Each structure stands twice: as structure tokens, then as C-alpha cells.
Amino acid sequence: MGCKIMEYEYVTIEELLNHPNDILAHLKEGKKSETLLEHMNTTKKYLELVLKDYHIDKNVKHIIENIKKEDTNNCSERVHQIIFELFINGIYLHDIGKINPNFQALKMSNNKFQSFSNNSKHALLSAIIYQDIYIEKMDTYAKLKDDEYNLLFAITHIFAYLISRHHTHLNELVDYIDDQDKITTQLKHHNEFIQSINIDVGNKNYYKNEKEYQTDVEDYLETSEIYILARLFYSLLIACDYYATYDYMSSSSIEVRDFGLVKNVPNIKEYYHQTEIMKKVNQYFNYKKTHRGKNPFSNEPINALRSDMLKEATDTLNANKEKNIFYLEAPTGSGKTNISINLALNILEQNDSINKIMYIFPFNTLVDQTFETLTKSLGEKLESTVVNAITPIKTNKMNDEEAVNYDEEYLNYLFLHYPLIITTHVRLFNMLFGCSREENIPLMHLANSVIIIDEVQSYKIKIWKEIIYFFDQYSQFLNIKIIIMSATLPKLDELLKGEIKEASYSNLIKNREAYFMNPLFRDRVALDYSLLDGEMMDLETKEEQLDFLLDKVDAIWKEKGKAKILIEFLTTNSARAFYDKALEKHRHKEVFELTGSDNKNERMRIIDLVRNKLEDCLLITTQVIEAGVDIDMDIGFKSISFLDAEEQFLGRINRSCKRKGRAYFFDIDEAKTIYKGDFRLEQNLHKKKLREVLETKEFSQFYQNILEEIDLYKNRNNDDNFRITKSEIIKMRFSKIYEKMRLIDNENTVDLFVNGVENINGKRVKGKVVWDEYKKLLNNNELSFGEKKIKLSAVKSKMNYFIYTLYIRNPALKRPSVYEEEIGELYFIDDEQALKKNGKFNKMEAYKLFNHEPSDMDFL
Numbered sequence: 001m002g003c004k005i006m007e008y009e010y011v012t013i014e015e016l017l018n019h020p021n022d023i024l025a026h027l028k029e030g031k032k033s034e035t036l037l038e039h040m041n042t043t044k045k046y047l048e049l050v051l052k053d054y055h056i057d058k059n060v061k062h063i064i065e066n067i068k069k070e071d072t073n074n075c076s077e078r079v080h081q082i083i084f085e086l087f088i089n090g091i092y093l094h095d096i097g098k099i100n101p102n103f104q105a106l107k108m109s110n111n112k113f114q115s116f117s118n119n120s121k122h123a124l125l126s127a128i129i130y131q132d133i134y135i136e137k138m139d140t141y142a143k144l145k146d147d148e149y150n151l152l153f154a155i156t157h158i159f160a161y162l163i164s165r166h167h168t169h170l171n172e173l174v175d176y177i178d179d180q181d182k183i184t185t186q187l188k189h190h191n192e193f194i195q196s197i198n199i200d201v202g203n204k205n206y207y208k209n210e211k212e213y214q215t216d217v218e219d220y221l222e223t224s225e226i227y228i229l230a231r232l233f234y235s236l237l238i239a240c241d242y243y244a245t246y247d248y249m250s251s252s253s254i255e256v257r258d259f260g261l262v263k264n265v266p267n268i269k270e271y272y273h274q275t276e277i278m279k280k281v282n283q284y285f286n287y288k289k290t291h292r293g294k295n296p297f298s299n300e301p302i303n304a305l306r307s308d309m310l311k312e313a314t315d316t317l318n319a320n321k322e323k324n325i326f327y328l329e330a331p332t333g334s335g336k337t338n339i340s341i342n343l344a345l346n347i348l349e350q351n352d353s354i355n356k357i358m359y360i361f362p363f364n365t366l367v368d369q370t371f372e373t374l375t376k377s378l379g380e381k382l383e384s385t386v387v388n389a390i391t392p393i394k395t396n397k398m399n400d401e402e403a404v405n406y407d408e409e410y411l412n413y414l415f416l417h418y419p420l421i422i423t424t425h426v427r428l429f430n431m432l433f434g435c436s437r438e439e440n441i442p443l444m445h446l447a448n449s450v451i452i453i454d455e456v457q458s459y460k461i462k463i464w465k466e467i468i469y470f471f472d473q474y475s476q477f478l479n480i481k482i483i484i485m486s487a488t489l490p491k492l493d494e495l496l497k498g499e500i501k502e503a504s505y506s507n508l509i510k511n512r513e514a515y516f517m518n519p520l521f522r523d524r525v526a527l528d529y530s531l532l533d534g535e536m537m538d539l540e541t542k543e544e545q546l547d548f549l550l551d552k553v554d555a556i557w558k559e560k561g562k563a564k565i566l567i568e569f570l571t572t573n574s575a576r577a578f579y580d581k582a583l584e585k586h587r588h589k590e591v592f593e594l595t596g597s598d599n600k601n602e603r604m605r606i607i608d609l610v611r612n613k614l615e616d617c618l619l620i621t622t623q624v625i626e627a628g629v630d631i632d633m634d635i636g637f638k639s640i641s642f643l644d645a646e647e648q649f650l651g652r653i654n655r656s657c658k659r660k661g662r663a664y665f666f667d668i669d670e671a672k673t674i675y676k677g678d679f680r681l682e683q684n685l686h687k688k689k690l691r692e693v694l695e696t697k698e699f700s701q702f703y704q705n706i707l708e709e710i711d712l713y714k715n716r717n718n719d720d721n722f723r724i725t726k727s728e729i730i731k732m733r734f735s736k737i738y739e740k741m742r743l744i745d746n747e748n749t750v751d752l753f754v755n756g757v758e759n760i761n762g763k764r765v766k767g768k769v770v771w772d773e774y775k776k777l778l779n780n781n782e783l784s785f786g787e788k789k790i791k792l793s794a795v796k797s798k799m800n801y802f803i804y805t806l807y808i809r810n811p812a813l814k815r816p817s818v819y820e821e822e823i824g825e826l827y828f829i830d831d832e833q834a835l836k837k838n839g840k841f842n843k844m845e846a847y848k849l850f851n852h853e854p855s856d857m858d859f860l
Contacts, residue, residue: 007081007084007085008048008088009081009085009088009089010044010088010089010092011089011092011093011133013037013040013096014037015198016096016133016197016198016199017036017037017099017196017197017198018195018196018197018198019196020035020036020037021035021037022035022110022112023035023036023037023098023099023104023110023196024036024098024104024108024110025038025039025040025095025098025108026039026245026248026249027108027109028248028249031251033108034248036095036096036098036099038248039095039244039245039248040092040093040095040096042243042244042247042248043091043092043094043095043240043241043243043244044091044092045244046239046240046243046244046247046254047088047091047092047236047240049254049255049256050236050239050240050444051088051236053256054256054259054261054355054444054447054448055353055355055447055448055479056232056236056444056447056448058353058479059232059447059448059477059478059479060084060087060229060232061080061084062477062479063225063228063229063232063477064080064083064084064087064229065080066225066477067080067083067151067225067226067229075148075151076148078141078143078144079144079148079151079152082138082141082152083152083155086134086152086155086156086159087159087229087233089130089133089134090130090159090160090162090163090233090237091233091236091237091240091241093126093129093130093133093163094123094126094130094163094166094237094241095122095126095241096125096126096129096130097121097122097123097124097125097126097127097128097129098122098126099125099129099193099196099197100119100120100121100122100125100193101113101114101115101116101193101196102115102116102117102118102119102120103120103121103122105120106118106120107120123163123164123165123166123167123168124164124179125201126163126164126166127160127161127162127163127164127176127179128160128164128201129197129199129201130156130159130160130163131156131157131160132199132200132201133199134152134156135153135156136199138152138153138156154226155226155229157173157176158173158226158230158732159230159233160176161173161175161176161732162230162233162234162237163237164176164179165234166234166237166238166241166437167437168437169435169436169437170234170435170440170734170735171435171734171735172731172732172733172734172735172736173731173732173733173734174731174733224469224473224729225473225477227729227730227732228473228474228477228478229477230732231432231440231443232443232444232447232478234440234443235440235441235442235443235444236444238437238440238441239415239441239444242411242414242415242441246407246411249407250407250408252408254411258412258417259415259417259445260356260412260416260417260418260419261355261356261419262348262354262355262356262357262382262419262420263419264381265345265348265349266349267381268345268348268378268381268382269345269349271378271379271381272341272342272345272377272378272381275376275377277338277377278377280296280297280303281303281307281310283296284296284297284303284304284307285307285311301520302333302520302656302657305334305515305518305520305521306334306335306338306339308514308515309330309334309335309339309509309515310335310338310339310342312508312509312510312511313328313330313339313342313343313508313509314339314342314343314346316506316507316508316509316510317343317346317347317506317508318346318350320506321350321351322504323504323505323506324472324475324476324480324481324482324504324505325471325472325475325481325482325484325493325504325505325506326343326481326482326483326484326505326506326507326508327484327485327489327491327505327506327507327508327509328340328343328483328484328485328486328489328508328509329485329486329487329489329507329508329509329512330485330487330509330515331487331515331516331521331697332487332521332647332648332650332651332655333521333524333651333655333656333657334487334515334521336454336485336486336487337370337373337374338373338377339485340359340452340483340485341374341377341378343450343452343483343508344357344450344452344483347450347481348450351481353448353479354448354449354450354479354481355419355448355449356416356419356420356421356445356448356449356450357382357419357420357421357449357450357452358420358421358422358423358428358446358449358450358451358452359374359420359421359422359423359452359454360423360424360425360427360428360451360452360453360454361422361423361424361425361454361455362424362425362454362455362458362459363424363624364388364390364424364600366454366455366629367386367388367391367422367423367424368386368604369629369630370422370454371384371386371422374420374422378420382419382420383418383419383420384420384421384422385418385420385421385422386421386422386423387413387416387418387421387422387423387427388423388424388427389424389796390600390796390797390800391793391797392790392793392794392796392797393409393410393413393789393790393793393794394409394412394413394418395409395790396409404787404790406783406784406786406787406789406790406791407784407785407786407787408786409786409790410785410786410787410789410790411786413789413790414438414441414442415441415442415445416442416445417445425453425459425743426743426744428451428453429741429742429743431443431446432446432470432474432741433470433734433737433738433741433742434738435734435735435738446474446478446480447478447479447480448478448479448480449480449481450480450481450482450483451480451481451482451483452482452483452485453482453483453484453485454485454486455486455648456484456486456489456490456492457486457488457489457490457644459743460743461677461678461679461680461706461710462677462710462713462720463740463741464490464492464495464707464710465492465495465496465710465711465714465722466722466725466740466741467492467741468492468493468495468496469495469496469499469500469722469725470741471492472493472496472500472504475504476504483508486644487647487648487651488643488644488647488648488699489699490644490703490706490707491505491507491700491703491707492707493505494704494707495707495710495711495714499722516697517696517697520657521657521697522695522696522697523660524650524653524654524657524660524661525636525650525653525654525660525661525662525663526660526661526662526663527662527663527665527691527694527695528662528663528664528665529664529665529685529691530664531549531552531637531664531665531666531667532640532665532666532667532685532686535548536548536549536666537667542574542577542668545666545668546574546577546578546581546668547581549567549578549637549666550578550581550582550585552637552664553565553567553582553618553637554585556635557589560634562615562616563616563634563635564610564614564615564616564617564619564632564633564634564635565617565618565619565633565634565635565636565637566619566621566625566631566633566635566636566637566652566653567618567619567620567621567636567637567638568621568622568623568625568636568637568638568639568649569620569621569622569639569668569669570622570623570639570641570668570669570671570674571622571669571674572595572596572597572622572843573843573844574639574668574669575593575595575620575621575622576593576595576840576842576843576844578620579591579593579620579838579840580837580838582618582620583838586618589616589617589618590609590614590616590617590618591617591618591620592606592609592610592617592618592619592620593619593620593621593840594606594607594619594620594621594622594624594625595621595622595624596622596624597804597805597840597841597843598840598841599758599800599801599802599803599804600800600801601758601759601760601801603624605759606619607629607630607631610631610633611630611631611632619631619633623641623645625649625652629652630655631652631655632652632653632654632655632656633652633653633654633655633661634653634654634659634661634662635653635661635662635663635664636649636650636652636653636661636662636663636664637663637664637665637666638663638664638665638666639665639666639667639668639669639671640665640666640667640671640684640685640686641671641674641675641680641681641684642671642675642678642680642681642683642684643680643683643684643685643690643693643694643699643702644680644699644702646665646685646694647694647697647699649663650663665685667686671684679706679709679710679713680706683702683705683706690702725737725740728740748807748808748809748814749805749806749807749808750805750806750808750814750815750816750825750827750850751803751804751805751806751825751826751827752803752804752805752806752816752819752826752827752829752835752846752849753767753771753799753802753803753826753827753828753829754767754802754803754804754829754832754835754836754841755767755768755771755802755828755829755830755831755832756802756832756836758801758802760798760801765798765801767801767802767832768830770795770798770799770801770802771799771802771821771828773795773798774792774795774796774799774823775821775823777791777792777795778792778823803826804835804841804843804846806843806846806847806850808850813850813851814850815827815850816829816849816850817849817850817851818831818849819849829849
């Protein structure tokens with residue numbers, strides 16, 4: 001049984017400080033200075049608001065109740081209560097270091113203090129004072145056993161480190177050993193400082209060296225609970241400090257209603273069930289149950305199948321309410337988004353503590369697409385908000401006359417004060433593992449939420465084990481319900497055997513064969529391997545292979561008269577070469593190229609044309625088309641990579657299941673070079689066995705081998721060994737964990753802003769105008785922080801129409817030889833024609849600006 005942590009016991013600041021009302025925390029022109037005591041009490045107000053009304057106190061207490069002593073036995077209730085006291089007081093005392101006379105004199109212009117050096121920092125001093133207070137207190141606690149004392153000491157040390165970093169970023173816990181001496185050696189002999197506080201500060205030498213530290217602290221951090229507690233502490237610390245500072249600076253209090261929590265779930269569900277699709281779904285269920293009335297799907301068997309899947313997934317969810325992670329494995333075109341909406345609303349209805357929904361996608365194209373679907377399904381009853389790098393920060397301005405409270409709107413964005421958020425996997429992983437202040441703030445809002453993750457198989461395969469481990473731990477301790485959905489879904493929990501004591505997973509579709517093997521899905525696309533087995537494989541050059549493919553496209557058009565044809569290559573280089581050939585040969589046809597080099601405007605334009613307006617076209621693309629993009633093609637060609645990518649590609653062919661599609665597979669680009677180190681590459685369509693898996697949709701066979709290979713790899717003596725990750729968790733090596741869990745490496749990329757004219761929101765806009773607008777905003781120091789951030793986000797969304805990214809392997813070559821202006825590492829190129837061919841960005845020409853000899857890796 002868990003303990004009952006009830007009391008909120010705070011340090012009495014009036015007893016700790018001799019003249020608390022003389023110490024200032026914040027200044028604002030035209031306003032009375034805020035004392036440290038006032039700021040601390042406001043911080044405490046927001047801390048309790050978040051803990052109690054946002055239900056995060058339950059998360060904190062749940063984590064604490066699972067912390068065990070060195071001997072793995074549960075701690076006493078007294079120890080649990082002390083840990084909770086350490087937690088809340090660490091946040092309450094986070095600014096106590098502002099008693100630094102240098103800070104008061106230099107930063108606060110407080111004439112009651114005199115500076116004796118230019119070291120006006122306060123965060124590190126706050127940490128040391130906090131730690132001194134509690135080490136002294138612990139020496140007075142009765143009935144503490146040695147292992148309990150050592151555990152409490154270790155947790156105090158962690159919280160102190162996090163306090164010391166609350167104005168910067170996280171690195172490694174061991175850094176705190178060296179940090180402790182930096183400021184106290186200056187302060188501990190300064191009379192004015194000594195007289196201001198009733199505690200002996202800085203005379204406790206906790207550690208002589210790192211080895212002693214590791215013996216004293218790391219032995220008591222053997223599980224992930226304390227790591228998650230530490231990250232939640234840091235998130236709440238930064239958040240409550242931010243809330244309290246905003247409260248003073250803006251004279252505006254934040255109420256729990258402002259947190260963007262989901263409310264009135266019955267009303268939301270009622271609205272959702274009144275949409276056209278759900279009215280038909282419910283009518284269908286009633287018909288099946290009573291055999292009365294009309295079957296709305298009598299002429300739409302695919303919708304009947306989708307409805308059956310929705311019901312099975314929902315029934316399974318309702319029968320497994322106690323589980324945390326759910327797999328939604330469903331064929332392409334089965335309506336996963338609609339099923340997931342129904343699942344999320346059911347979770348919200350069943351669990352009062354769940355109060356937010358997040359949709360996570362690997363690609364921004366899916367973000368935009370899902371936003372449109374959710375808006376149709378939920379309307380204004382549950383407002384959807386996109387949070388990513390290319391969408392302007394949302395404001396609630398209703399008309400031109402209404403003023404925008406920019407600081408409040410930026411706070412809402414930073415803290416994710418929205419009930420339904422659609423964002424990217426990179427943003428999610430920054431919340432879970434990031435080291436900056438802004439990355440950590442939203443973590444508290446992940447607690448008590450539903451997180452729906454799409455296309456998890458697209459994440460870096462070498463960290464699949466770490467991904468599911470952290471999903472397991474975060475969902476368990478922060479009350480998160482995670483729905484992982486895909487047509488090709490690896491059951492990642494298989495990698496955790498022996499790593500966790502209890503699994504909390506459920507497959508929402510128990511009878512997957514009933515859907516995957518149904519002819520409507522299984523026979524939607526005929527598979528053709530003739531290009532892998534025939535004469536194309538004997539051709540010696542890529543030029544010959546591309547000509548062969550183009551002849552094949554010609555033959556299909558001659559046979560069918562008109563057809564929507566999709567062809568996917570693995571590199572933009574191959575796609576561009578084929579596009580140039582096809583454009584030259586078929587000037588009378590609609591020929592398009594869509595790759596990662598295209599901006600948002602071009603992607604939306606092409607997808608809209610292909611999806612809604614054309615019945616005869618050729619779309620040449622790369623992997624950007626694979627997962628979830630809502631287009632419906634007649635014929636497909638794909639350069640092979642790994643099996644789940646092939647299945648995702650098939651999802652773009654005959655998506656509506658109204659006709660018969662066909663897909664041809666070929667092998668041009670060297671997948672091993674492009675997907676270096678991916679265990680799936682050996683299991684490709686050159687093997688007959690894998691063709692059978694693709695045809696029968698028995699992906700579990702495919703993934704079983706892959707997961708076994710990953711597990712073996714994770715147990716080998718290498719830098720990716722899972723034991724190293726566990727060690728980094730124990731040592732609180734935040735930056736190392738972040739580096740390991742980072743999904744995309746942007747360190748070797750460079751961005752070019754290429755001048756030109758783009759259609760943005762129906763207007764033709766010159767790139768130079770947008771560039772100048774961005775420069776002007778950057779240099780405008782009259783705007784408030786929030787207004788500047790929001791206006792910059794709006795300009796940056798327009799800049800994305802002109803920005804192209806290159807991968808440069810040699811950091812010494814990251815500056816182009818020719819450019820007009822630069823902002824940071826963004827370079828303005830005025831000569832658009834020099835970098836474009838047939839209206840498309842030409843990577844090969846762009847690389848010439850860097851004296852960089854590109855490889856296939858550069859053309860992904």
C-alpha cells in the first residue's frame with residue numbers, strides 16, 4: 001500500500017531571513033518593487049494551484065511512493081513525506097539566493113546593500129542555501145536509518161542542482177560538485193551576507209571529489225523514478241517561477257481555467273457523435289444490433305469494416321482501463337484518426353484526472369492534415385491547436401479592433417495551454433528529454449494527458465528500446481495514456497522483457513486478420529516484382545534504369561489512357577533526375593516532383609492538385625509521401641528499402657478501396673548507404689519470404705526478427721548498450737540522454753534563404769520583403785518579449801516558403817562562398833535562377849556554393 005502524503009510543510013522564511021522585507025526580487029518601471037517574500041509566496045500560490053487543481057500532486061506522490069531504498073524495500077511514510085517536503089520547498093526556495101548583496105545592489109538597485117564583487121548570480125547560491133537548510137534539518141530528524149538518510153541526501157543534492165540551473169540549461173549532475181565552491185567562497189566571509197540569513201552557508205564540504213560523490217549519491221539512484229521526479233521538479237520550478245514573475249510584471253493572475261484543460265467531455269462527445277460520419281456509424285451499429293431500419297453502409301462495405309474496427313478498439317480500451325500504452329494496429333485507409341478521436345474521448349470520459357490530448361506526428365504534412373480532420377470532427381467544442389516550427393503562434397484575436405495580449409498568448413504557447421495539441425515527434429522528445437528551460441516547461445502539461453503517436457516505426461531504430469522504456473516509465477508515473485498507431489506497428493514492449501517488472505500494454509485490435517486479410521484491404525493493391533526479378537536489374541547505369549522506368553510509365557499511360565501514377569525514389573538526386581527526364585518527354589502531361597526540398601506552399605499545392613483535381617498525372621517523390629499523406633493514386637513504383645516503408649507506400653495507392661491498384665518495386669538507390677545501421681535493410685523484397693509477409697500483412701513475423709536483432713545489439717559491448725542508458729539515468733546525465741534520444745541531427749545542416757516570389761495565403765510575396773521584415777523585427781527592441789516572439793513566429797512561417805536546407809558533413813565548409821546577407825547561420829541568396837531548375841530548388845548547384853562534393857546521403 002502507498003503512503004498518504006498530505007502535508008504541505010514549507011520553510012518559514014521569516015525565521016530564516018533577518019530582514020525579509022528588505023530583499024527585492026523584481027523591478028518594473030512605474031510599479032512598486034516586488035520583495036523576495038512576495039515572489040516566493042506567489043510562486044507557492046501557483047505551485048499549489050498546479051499541484052492540486054491540475055492533479056499533479058497525485059503524480060508527484062505516486063512517484064515518491066515508488067522510490068525504494070538501497071535494499072529495494074519500500075521507504076517509510078516519514079521518508080516519503082520528507083521527499084515531498086524537499087520537492088515543494090525546492091520550488092518555494094528557488095530564488096532564496098537573491099539575498100546575494102551583489103544581486104541586490106547591482107540588479108535591484110537596492111540601497112540597503114552594497115556590492116563587493118560583480119558576481120550577482122543567485123541560482124547557484126539558492127541551491128546551496130536550500131541544500132544547507134535541509135542537510136541541517138535532516139541531522140535533527142529522529143529515527144532515520146543510514147540508508148534512508150543517504151537516499152534523502154541524494155535527492156536533496158539533485159534538487160539543489162536543478163535549482164542551480166533554473167536560469168540556464170541542464171547538463172550533468174556531477175557538475176554541481178565544482179559549482180558549489182564558486183560563489184560561497186566569496187560570500188561566507190562577507191559580513192553583510194552573513195547577517196542577512198540565520199544559517200551557516202557554504203561551510204559544509206559535501207564532497208571532496210567525484211569518486212566520493214558517486215559512492216554517496218549514485219548508489220541511491222538505481223531506478224528511473226527519481227529521474228522522472230527530477231524532470232517534473234525542474235518543469236514545475238521553471239513554470240511556477242514564470243507564472244509568478246508574469247503575475248507581477250503583468251498584474252494578471254493565471255487561474256486554473258487558463259491552463260487549457262479539456263472540459264465538458266459529455267458535450268464534446270455529443271458534438272462528435274452528431275458529425276455525419278459518426279451518425280452513420282451509430283446508425284450502422286443500431287442496425288447490426290436490432291436488424292431494423294436501413295444499413296447506411298449497404299453500398300459502402302469499407303465504411304462498415306471501419307466501423308467494426310472502431311467498435312472493437314473502443315471495447316478493448318474500455319476493458320483495459322488500467323493499462324497505460326495501447327497499440328492501434330490498423331490497415332491503411334481504415335480511419336485510424338477517427339478511431340483515435342473516439343478512443344481519446346472515451347479515456348477522458350472514464351478518467352477525471354485526464355485533461356489534455358496531444359497528437360504526435362513525424363512529419364509536418366501530417367500535422368496540417370490531422371488539424372483539418374480534427375477541426376471537422378470536434379469543431380469549437382474541443383479546439384485544436386498546431387504547435388510546430390512552421391506554424392505561427394496562435395492568438396485569440398477575434399477582429400482587427402481587438403488588442404492582442406501578446407505576453408499572455410506567448411505564455412499559452414510556451415506552456416501548451418491548449419486542450420488539444422497537434423505537434424511533431426521532435427517537439428515531444430524535447431519535452432521528455434530536452435535540457436533548455438523552454439523545452440522543460442511543457443513537461444508538467446504532459447502529465448494526465450492522452451498522447452496519440454502516429455507512425456512510431458519511422459523513429460530511429462537504434463533507440464527503439466530506449467523509446468519504449470521511457471514511454472513506459474513516463475506513462476506509469478505521470479498518468480499518461482499513450483495510443484501508438486500505425487498500419488505497420490512494431491510491438492516495442494517486446495524489447496523490455498527483463499527490464500521492467502510490470503508491463504501495461506494492450507493491443508486494441510485483437511482480431512487483426514479480420515481486417516488486414518479482408519479483400520477490401522488485402523487486395524486493394526496488386527504487387528508486382530517484375531522489375532526486381534527481370535531485365536532492369538541487369539542494367540549497368542542509373543541513367544539506363546531511369547530510362548527503363550520511364551518507358552514503363554509510358555506503357556501504362558498507353559494502356560490506360562489516363563492514370564494517376566506515383567513513383568518514389570530514396571534520394572532527391574534520383575527523383576530530380578527522373579523528374580527532368582519525365583518533364584522533357586511529357587510536356588503535355590501533369591508531371592510533379594515532391595521532396596523534402598520543397599517548401600510548405602509547394603507541398604500543399606501539389607498534394608491538393610493530385611488529391612482533388614487531377615485524374616491523369618505523374619508524381620515523383622521521396623519518402624516524404626510514405627506515412628499518412630492523404631493522396632489516392634492508381635499505380636505506384638517504389639525503390640525498395642525496408643518492409644514497413646513498402647507498406648506505408650502502398651497506403652497511397654487505391655486508398656479509397658474503390659478500384660484495383662497496382663504497385664511495382666524496383667532497386668535503384670543503395671538503401672544500405674542511406675539507412676546506415678538500420679536492422680530492417682537485410683529483410684527486403686529481394687527475399688521471397690518477405691514478399692509473402694507483405695502480401696499476407698503478417699508484419700509480426702517481420703518485426704519479431706528485427707526486435708531480436710535490436711535486443712542483441714543493445715546487449716553488445718558498444719556505445720548503444722542499453723546498460724549505458726540506464727547508467728546515464730542513474731547519474732542524472734541529462735545532456736547525454738538528450739543527445740541519445742534526439743531524433744534528428746541538425747548540427748551539420750545549413751539553411752539558405754533563396755529570394756523569389758511565392759504564393760502565401762493567396763498573395764504573391766517577394767522573399768526579400770519577408771527577409772527585411774524579419775531583420776526589422778529582430779532589431780526592434782521596443783516590443784515586449786511576448787509580442788516579439790509571436791510576430792517573429794508569423795514571419796518565420798512565411799520564411800519557410802523560401803528556406804532550403806543542406807547537409808554539410810564538414811563543419812569548416814558551412815559558410816557559402818556567395819551570399820548577400822546572413823542572420824546567424826541563415827544565408828540570403830538573391831540569385832534565385834542560379835539555384836533553381838524547372839522551377840525547383842537544385843541541390844547540386846547549391847552544393848557548389850560550399851565547395852562540397854555531395855554523396856547520396858546528402859540527397860535524402
